[in-house]
Amino acid sequence: MARESLDIRDDDAAAGGEAVSGGFKYSKEEVKEQRKATLEFLKRVGKSLFTGKDLVSVSMPVTLFEPRSFLERVTDVWSFAPHYLRLANETGDKVERFKLIMAMAIASLRQTVIARKPFNPILGETFEASFEDGAQIFAEQTSHHPPVSHYEVDGPNGDYHIDGYAAWSASLKGPNSLKGHQTGPINIRLRDGTEYTYNLPYLVLQGIMVGTRVLQYEGVMKFRDISNNLECDLAFNPDKAGGFFKSLFSRKKRAPADTISGECKRGEETLFEVQGSWLSHLECNGKRYWTIDEVKKSTPTLVDNPLPSDCRYREDLIALKSGDQKTAQKAKEDMENKQRFERKLRKEHSKKMKKQNK
Template sequence: MELIQKVGKQLIEGKDVVSVSLPVRIFEPRSTIERICDNWAFMPIYLRMAANTKDQLERFKLTISYAVAGLHNACKQMKPFNPILGETFQGFWPDGTSICIEHTSHHPPISHFYVEDQQKKFSYFGYYEYKARLKGANSVLGSQDGPNHVLFYDGQEIIFSYPPCKITGLLYGTRVLEWFDQMVFRDEKNDLECILSFEQPGGYFYKAQNPTDFFIGQIRKISDKNNIICEVKGSWLDYLMFDGKKYWDIEIVEPAGVIWVDKPLSSDCRYRQDLIFLAQKDLEQAQEWKTRLEVIQRHDRKLRNDNNNKK
């Protein structure tokens, strides 16, 4: 009840859901810019395979496989900490693929990222703008808006965006995450497009025809929408198939874990005191530092705004 009252008061005051201050006990000891790597956990597997083939269509399929496979890995019960302006994260996967992320804007909240294969066969870059809004009293609609660029060594580039998600049971009841709407992949150079449509969550007047983790789509020519190359279907909790051939199976393909670099920049999120104390299960100190950092952010933002108004 304390949590409901605290959040409700801030929302009544007009605060955006992303900026609402929450008690530290519902957090995990990671920043959002570290946790987004969970979505990318299949990158070393599928993009490595994609880089090792010269078949543009096969690369397109493997890139889709990478992105879809990571959706289930993004589902976590605990909330990550909102990143601070200028905060960074550096890591790498066991195959040597490097990860660099920086939180570049406080309002709106935006993080830029750059990932590079050790052999420079592919790079992955873009940015996310974090958005969230209430849907009823106990649900939130959220998204990581922004382009994901996959650039291979020979110039083939695939751009895609993640779908929005709905979280119910935010304050009470069973917590459920569902991806919905569409996920769009495009390769302009090779005239390829894929639109995956996710089953819409049911409601009072509508019953979902399939489980909400189900999706269907097609790979087709951008220049000719009627030129269908193959059919796509699957479940983001289970599998992905192209024309009946399974490319991802959750029971077979294991996600890769991120390894921290030994000597990160001084701005790295792992140096945040609130995260450090929470990892040590010292909730009192974690809450105190979280509040302190939020006050500093508000003060810094005021200084930036005052300076901009003088120009």
């Protein structure tokens, strides 16, 4: 099915949806509510942000946050794992499995277009949950500076295993746009031991202060079937990428920015082409593997009696969830100050130990 025939774009500027030129467009209501807080924040932090400083290390007002830790939000990337990994285990076709892995990854990107940012986890913070298929989810903040989260998902009866780490960075690209990237490999192992790995593209958020706010993914997702020597470099916004990727879309009219394209290869042999949009669908040689709203996503269920370090016990999250922004802001600042103090102590102790070991 051609991209234009989906008819999913929303031209009403007041509604959230797919921007006509490509990317995800946020609703006016969402944007208006945040811009006042964003302006006050930019006034407070001054010009330092426009030098490329990492926004992750900058304290922001809770009015810009959703009541979730990044440890919980990172699970959005696996929203379709139970569905597609079950299908992958059911087929013995190596190429078909690879297509399903890519469909799982692309489908989940549509779940990440959330207007508000998550809370930065503190060192040692954890998160535990489960999917409806019985998969157990574990995540922990393993580094404070730079911020790094490690995670693993154990599928039911050893059907699949997902692990990796996520290091998030973000910086302003001038006063009206932002670039962010979750780096770190996402590794998957199926029941028979077949192993895959892939990375996430980076995002660009335009219209922070003026104009329509649109989120676009750009760059290249590198998919690898380590066990069977299959690989696919999937380009986002291939017209912008140019070169080989642009040639896959030989059309007179420029493709929407959310277009994706690539080729799957085994060595020098091309096995199939991949085309679609991260907002709506994915096709391999014209066969549809994902269409938005046709596959049910999985939402993690919180486990009973998690570790005391679980993010659900954070006072700032609890307060924000109840609508008490003032208490949430105070709790967030207290937690950040404590973390800075503990980091200082660790640094001093490390210097002391190095001197003793000389």
